Amino acid sequence: HINLLNKLIEKDIAEEYSEIGKISNEQLYKKAENEYLQGIQWAITGECNLNCAHCYMEAPTGEPGELTFEELKSIIKKLADANIYEVSVTDGEPFFRRDFIDVMKLFLENNIRIKDIFTNGTLIQDDHLNFFIEMEIDPVFRISYDGWGYHDLMRGTPGVEEKVIGTIKKLKKEGFKVSITT
Numbered sequence: 001h002i003n004l005l006n007k008l009i010e011k012d013i014a015e016e017y018s019e020i021g022k023i024s025n026e027q028l029y030k031k032a033e034n035e036y037l038q039g040i041q042w043a044i045t046g047e048c049n050l051n052c053a054h055c056y057m058e059a060p061t062g063e064p065g066e067l068t069f070e071e072l073k074s075i076i077k078k079l080a081d082a083n084i085y086e087v088s089v090t091d092g093e094p095f096f097r098r099d100f101i102d103v104m105k106l107f108l109e110n111n112i113r114i115k116d117i118f119t120n121g122t123l124i125q126d127d128h129l130n131f132f133i134e135m136e137i138d139p140v141f142r143i144s145y146d147g148w149g150y151h152d153l154m155r156g157t158p159g160v161e162e163k164v165i166g167t168i169k170k171l172k173k174e175g176f177k178v179s180i181t182t
Contacts, residue, residue: 039086048092050120051156069099080110088116095123101131118142121167140177143168
């Protein structure tokens with residue numbers, strides 16, 4: 001990128017911006033000692049409130065457990081230092097974490113965009129949605145849904161299909177983007 005920019009400057013196609021005080025620190029060029037990665041998909045917990053037949057995360061127990069908040073904080077800082085600028089948050093069930101909103105704040109404080117949230121759709125509360133609205137975060141909610149009349153059986157929990165359909169309707173009503181994963 002720097003070589004290309006220098007060539008553009010030499011040919012008078014571009015010019016170096018000289019008023020550094022007018023741009024934010026996030027806009028300054030940063031070099032990371034790694035290959036370019038735009039983003040990651042991260043299972044911030046293995047724990048879940050369901051007992052799905054096809055689970056590969058050992059739910060609902062989420063063995064061997066989940067990282068502490070301090071461990072997450074350290075990793076998120078390293079991701080930011082490596083120029084990772086977006087994350088897709090995934091399973092177990094991300095909303096199962098009691099510190100879910102605090103984890104989302106860590107991403108934002110480190111200028112990491114929350115691109116997607118993969119969820120079973122059963123634990124999303126109004127305070128979560130209010131947080132996203134207040135912080136102007138617009139992730140795609142990727143809701144797991146296994147099919148009309150089969151969802152409860154696949155998820156190992158009676159009544160969960162109705163709950164998930166209600167969550168999908170609520171998210172759509174509130175203006176959030178929803179994608180069904182099946």
